[in-house]
Amino acid sequence: MNPMRTARHSVTLAWRDIVKFRHTPDQLLDILLMPVTFVLTFVFLFGNAVSGDWHAYLRFVIPGIAIQALMFASLGSALALNTDLRDGVYDRFRSMPIARSAPLIGHILGDSVKYALSVVLVFAIGAALGFRFGGGVPAVAGAAGLMMAFALATCWIGVLIGVVARTAETVQALSMVLIFPLTFGSNVFVPTAKLPGWLQAWVRINPVTQVSDAVRSLTLGLPAAGSVPSSLAWSAGIVVVFAPLAVLAYRRRG
Template structure:
């Protein structure tokens, strides 16, 4: 017969980590994801090359044909390009999460005395912070090319805050894709198939009035259109409240729908 001996005096049995410990574990693993850039500079290069490439291509290839001059088009398109890049950058969450799971990183982390949710939340926090780098790069290069901010520092900070809030909400669909896809190739196929049509059927790159009437109806409710309009207002001036509120409502809706699904998939997968 086997008897279960009681815990020795003065020794407490480990329990589920509290809120403070969970936040500390999340911060530690988020820092782990950020420090990885030092050892893998290509990850930061991916976040840098694509924004610059899109900015140069859209400005100097399409700008003259769409707006008559590259300067006018840059002033219109930069906020839309920032919104589009935010969606594409959410792929890093899906790909990174899928890589950690398929390579057994999560199995090793589960053997540590940390909160079970910390690997997931740490990845989300780190990738959301990386979005700030992409925003700064877009804005910096755009200003070198001739883009001008007309709303001052508070407008820039407001645009960044709105983008980070939307990026945080977008991380939940990305988590679900990363957890359910078998490998990185399928993650990219699924994500691109969803993100590409949403961004290119918005007013991120062209005014809605230039679209066919049937497409205008979709563009007017497209969340990317509202996000691009809000960022335009915050950076260049113009109406802000309506587009910002709708963008935040879309973000809240994405989080409410996909966060429970992602958490369930995470528990099943790990």
């Protein structure tokens, strides 16, 4: 299949997913309510305990919650894909003269709208509470690019789960096993130095930690050190590993 035709088919199917949001806006409830809940809960319940002042904690935690919101949004993507597969929608796609990977790529591109909305909402709530960007426009744009790159990369993991799982309950179980260690076992909510020594080793190599550090540094105008290239390397590595696996699993699923 010609790459240009694959791209065109993928964009067409991505538009299908976007139109679904317009007709069934309840699909957006998870990405709208989850960020609000996490921001308010962690800032006001744990802000004073972690940083001594919730205003200071707000600057630390908002970039991390944005990453966490993206991870949880990928759960919704996996569930939606699994539902379409079980309902026979993708059987119809297989019978059409389109690239075999186009439905999966289109699904990811369509869900990128949800990811963008989720990130915007987190930072909007943060701004209402007093969060202010310390970096310039290029740095903030770079942070947005890093977040979207990581979201689109991890979405391939969600696609793989959505394809191989036979029930929605299995999708949720597998996704939670992935999301909780990555998000809560990172420095999203607590600085690495304040964590137990045995946990710090895992936190330092956790990809969510790398992305959170990079976004935190860029949005606050702090030195990014090696977190930016590490974030890009993790995103690229996840795509290289899980995108082929997801496409292969999709082709083998009858």
